[in-house]
Amino acid sequence: AQRVTQPEKLLSVFKGAPVELKCNYSYSGSPELFWYVQYSRQRLQLLLRHISRESIKGFTADLNKGETSFHLKKPFAQEEDSAMYYCALLNQAGTALIFGKGTTLSVSS
């Protein structure tokens, strides 16, 4: 079965602290994984995708096939990082994205 699990509903950190948003997946073969972000009163938008191996706004995510994980990390959180974060997986047919339940990140000073 194809599934994305985000175990934390809410993650609260202080400004400057490291952040790790967890994402685990279930998939046969080589997955294509994404992180999407929804800031307050804004559209859901792509943050990064694993095939690009990019760092966006200081966030990185590494695919770990052994642990079937794609955790999102940032060494020093900023208040503007506060948002809802969704991990997503391209389905086996390659036709649509499967989303996790999302994690709300709250960064306070």
Next chain:
Amino acid sequence: DGGITQSPKYLFRKEGQNVTLSCEQNLNHDAMYWYRQDPGQGLRLIYYSQIVNDFQKGDIAEGYSVSREKKESFPLTVTSAQKNPTAFYLCASSGPPAGTQNTEAFFGQGTRLTVV
């Protein structure tokens, strides 16, 4: 201004009535999607379409219907058969269809449907 537009932003429906949510895109995308967003549930796929005149059921299609007569438009009808229609509905598009290397889904602002 290129993008994906959903209307209306807020919609109220009486029980037993059908209602149609609009989704239009001018990004020349082939694929379009409808998701339902509920607190604590994340985004769940209702229907998707990879090409004009073709669409497929997602995970929670019961009580919903769609059409794809034009590339730019993918309206969603919430029928009276949908048991719990109050939710936030998100439309998205991608092009070329999901599955290619540069897949990115672009989302609309959403429609909040409330059954009264």
